[in-house]
Amino acid sequence: MSDRPAKKQNTLFVGALAKGLKLLRAFDETHTDLSLGDLASRTGLDKSAVQRLANTLHVEGMLVKDPATRRYRPSHQWLEMAYAYYWSDPLIGRAMPKLIELSRDIGETVNLAELSGEHIIYALRLPTQRTHFAATIAGRRLPALSTSAGRAMLATWRPEDREAAVRDWPIASFTPATTRDRGTIRDLIEDAAVRGYAISRSEVILNEVGVAAPIVAPDGRAAAAIHVSVSGHSYDLDRINRDIAPAIQDAANTILA
Amino acid sequence: MSDRPAKKQNTLFVGALAKGLKLLRAFDETHTDLSLGDLASRTGLDKSAVQRLANTLHVEGMLVKDPATRRYRPSHQWLEMAYAYYWSDPLIGRAMPKLIELSRDIGETVNLAELSGEHIIYALRLPTQRTHFAATIAGRRLPALSTSAGRAMLATWRPEDREAAVRDWPIASFTPATTRDRGTIRDLIEDAAVRGYAISRSEVILNEVGVAAPIVAPDGRAAAAIHVSVSGHSYDLDRINRDIAPAIQDAANTILA
DNA sequence: GTAGCATGTATCATAATACGATACTCCGCG
DNA sequence: CGCGGAGTATCGTATTATGATACATGCTAC
Numbered sequence: 381m382s383d384r385p386a387k388k389q390n391t392l393f394v395g396a397l398a399k400g401l402k403l404l405r406a407f408d409e410t411h412t413d414l415s416l417g418d419l420a421s422r423t424g425l426d427k428s429a430v431q432r433l434a435n436t437l438h439v440e441g442m443l444v445k446d447p448a449t450r451r452y453r454p455s456h457q458w459l460e461m462a463y464a465y466y467w468s469d470p471l472i473g474r475a476m477p478k479l480i481e482l483s484r485d486i487g488e489t490v491n492l493a494e495l496s497g498e499h500i501i502y503a504l505r506l507p508t509q510r511t512h513f514a515a516t517i518a519g520r521r522l523p524a525l526s527t528s529a530g531r532a533m534l535a536t537w538r539p540e541d542r543e544a545a546v547r548d549w550p551i552a553s554f555t556p557a558t559t560r561d562r563g564t565i566r567d568l569i570e571d572a573a574v575r576g577y578a579i580s581r582s583e584v585i586l587n588e589v590g591v592a593a594p595i596v597a598p599d600g601r602a603a604a605a606i607h608v609s610v611s612g613h614s615y616d617l618d619r620i621n622r623d624i625a626p627a628i629q630d631a632a633n634t635i636l637a
Numbered sequence: 638m639s640d641r642p643a644k645k646q647n648t649l650f651v652g653a654l655a656k657g658l659k660l661l662r663a664f665d666e667t668h669t670d671l672s673l674g675d676l677a678s679r680t681g682l683d684k685s686a687v688q689r690l691a692n693t694l695h696v697e698g699m700l701v702k703d704p705a706t707r708r709y710r711p712s713h714q715w716l717e718m719a720y721a722y723y724w725s726d727p728l729i730g731r732a733m734p735k736l737i738e739l740s741r742d743i744g745e746t747v748n749l750a751e752l753s754g755e756h757i758i759y760a761l762r763l764p765t766q767r768t769h770f771a772a773t774i775a776g777r778r779l780p781a782l783s784t785s786a787g788r789a790m791l792a793t794w795r796p797e798d799r800e801a802a803v804r805d806w807p808i809a810s811f812t813p814a815t816t817r818d819r820g821t822i823r824d825l826i827e828d829a830a831v832r833g834y835a836i837s838r839s840e841v842i843l844n845e846v847g848v849a850a851p852i853v854a855p856d857g858r859a860a861a862a863i864h865v866s867v868s869g870h871s872y873d874l875d876r877i878n879r880d881i882a883p884a885i886q887d888a889a890n891t892i893l894a
Numbered sequence: 895g896t897a898g899c900a901t902g903t904a905t906c907a908t909a910a911t912a913c914g915a916t917a918c919t920c921c922g923c924g
Numbered sequence: 925c926g927c928g929g930a931g932t933a934t935c936g937t938a939t940t941a942t943g944a945t946a947c948a949t950g951c952t953a954c
Contacts, residue, residue, distance in 0.1 A: 391905070394693040394941070396912065397657035401697045404718070412725035417930060426914060431932075436651040440658045450931070454722040456753040456778070459760055461661070462719035463776025465711040468669035476773050480766050496713040503716055506763070509737050516733050518775070519720025521713070648934075651912070653941065674901060683943060688903075707902070 399425060400433050404442070409514070413451045462518065469494075471595070471604055472503060474635050479506055479606065482631040486624060489515060489609040493529035493592065495602075496521060498549040500530045502607075510611060512585055523552045525565050528572075528580035528590035529607040535572035536594045536602040542569060557582035577625045579617075587612040591624050593632035606632045656682060657690045661699070666771070670703070670710045719775065726751075728852070728861055729760060731892050736763055736863065739888040743881060746772065746866040750786035750849065753778060755806040757787045757862075767868060769842055780809045782822050785829075785837035785847035786862040792829035793851045793859040799826060814839035834882045836874075844869040848881050850889035863889045 406414060406422040414422070420430045434452055437443040443452040466472045475492045483490040483506040492504040499521045507516035514520065524530025525546065534542050546566045552558070559565055559580075572578035580590040589612045594602030606628050615624065663671060663679040671679070677687045691709055694700040700709040723729045732749045740747040740763040749761040756778045764773035771777065781787025782803065791799050803823045809815070816822055816837075829835035837847040846869045851859030863885050872881065 389940070391941080392689055392692045392903090393696065394653050394657065394689050396651050396653040396940080397690060397693045398697055399912095400651065400654035400657065401694075401699060407721040407725065409721065409724040412721075415930075416932095427931090428914065428916095428933095429912080432649055432651050432912075433654060435649045436654050437658075439650065440655055442658060453725045454718070456722075456751065456758045456760075458718040458722035459758055459776040460778060461711065461715040461776070463774060463778075464664040464666065464669075465713075465715035466774040466776070467666040468664065468710045472774070473770055476764070476770060477766070480764055480768070480773075484766065494713065501713045501716055503713075507733070507737055509734070509741065511737070513730055513733060516737075517720060517723040517729070519716040519718070519723070521717060521720075646911070648912080649932090653911080656941095672901075673903095684902085685904095685943065685945095686941080689941075 396433075399423075399429060400437060403430065403433050403437060407454050413446070413449075413453045415449075415451050419452070466503075469503070471635070475595070475604075475606070476504060478631045478635055479504055482606065482608070482627060483508075486608065486627055488624070491515075491529070491607040491609070492604065493527070493533075493607045494604045495524060495530070495533055498524055498545070500524045500527055500533070500605075511609070512588075515585070515609060522584065523550045525549050525551045525562075526554070526558065526583055527607075528578040528583070528592040529605040531565070531569045531572050531580070532578040532592040532594045532605045532607075533602040535569050535578060536596050536600060538601075542573075554584045555582050555586045557586060559583060575625070576629055579620060579625075581612060589615060589620065591620055591628055593625070593628040595632050595635050597636065606635075653690075656680075656686060657694060660687065660690050660694060664711055670706075670708045672706075672708050676709070723760075726760070728892070732852070732861075732863070733761060735888045735892055736761055739863065739865070739884060740765075743865065743884055745881070748786070748864040748866070750784070750790075750862045750864045752781060752787070752790055752860040755781055755802070757781045757784055757790070759864075768866070769845075772842070772866060779841065780807045782806050782808045782819075783811070783815065783840055784864075785835040785840070785849040786864040788822070788826045788829050788837070789835040789849040789851045789862045789864075790859040792826050792835060793853050793857065795858075799830075811841045812839050812843045814843060816840060832882070833886055836877060836882075838869060846872060846877065848877055848885055850882070850885040852889050852892050854893065863892075 402423045403419055406419055416427060416430050416434060419434060420427045438445050441455055442457050444455045445452050479490050479492060489508050489511045490506045491502045493500045494503050501521045502518055505516055505518050534545055546562055551560060553560060577591060577593040589610050590607055592605045592607040595604040596602045608624060608628055610624060659680045660676055663676055673684060673687050673691060676691060677684045695702050698712055699714050701712045702709050736747045736749060746765050746768045747763045748759045750757045751760050758778045759775055762773055762775050791802055803819055810817060834848060834850040846867050847864055849862045849864040852861040853859045865881060865885055867881060
């Protein structure tokens, strides 16, 4: 080390663990089995560090290594982590029976969405035959502003908090029809504040309509929502307002009651 | 260090990462929010190591820390890990439409179980209103020998491999009715080999009947199964054999076809 | 009301670890 | 057949993670 004073160590931070977690985050919906080289380029870590970290994750059962191709994949422990999450989140136990009931009543895809920073994450998903694969599995994370569930939650926030979110939070484009204008998003959230539920069209999947009602906490603010996805071919606005939205709101309103 | 030769370092193993993973595994269905002391006692690690590791997991977003109680809980990243797992496992995408169809056809709880070492893990679960909470969420792991899904898979193995599993693998007791005799388990697996599906009664939940059909790989050996759970009050053996088992087998047989 | 204990936080000297560099092996492709 | 890429293995050493320990806070028991 040069005679320049050494950078002070952060003794509460374990760098090797953080690097290991970075390796885990290299896996996602489009990176499903990765070589050491893939991991090195996706994490920016040195290849011998990646070798050590990947080997350790493998030995600890977190990654599976294909002996023929030497590529790594997530192991079943990743599912066990979701299992532990489900037990740790009180909302899950409360919401599950209501989602199941709603799914049976309306016969459409029903999800529990939770706020996760500036995104929403689908914690529970009850799919139907119509459901696109990506929309059947739990754990998907999407920008809150770009989803009906996120907008339904924000609709319950104080106007200044809502405004800050509309101004600052990320938006994303999934289809040519995805709303990109923050003014339009603001209007949709205001509309949801009036109606008590949010409606989105073709935001994430073309011709899919999302309807979401907030699960309002005792403080008046929602950090979760029930979201239902229907086909725009089968439902016009009248039908949604009449047949779908009331059922979602009833279900959402009973969860924390 | 004493003058005794130092133990040779395993330079391919990162101890700090392994310790961090050990902290993650401290969370399960009965340990849902943990203090530093809880983590120390559950992992056997020194309290200052636990402090550093927990802080790092928190900073990296893997754990949420309640500011009032200072206790830690799993974060949404745990759900994202399941999401990444689902994309990485080709069976999930193939099985999901079949499970949804089967769930609609028979109106009962339908699951995809996969072999995980000497256990099975429920990768996908499509619950109904009747389903006990623990049976609605993915990621639960159970001894293979103690479940109909595990027995259905083993039934497709070569006799000597099957015999070794019956002899050596763990069994567990969940209800007073849980089968504890390995001879009986062997007979049930043989029966499944003949029928093409396995039936279990009250193994994990009293009066719940499990029916499972193996998803047989091209090599003739199954590492996954479709499992359906029905009430023993509503289904006797005749009804299961007639109405339930054929539908499960048909679904299982089309997944890898 | 006070003392003691448990829990959490913060710090530090140092031993051990994790690091990057590098060499070697193997395999596939031109 | 040679070269390059990917993976594996090794090593000297700088950096990190360690356990010990001190301190703060809050709660409980006497």
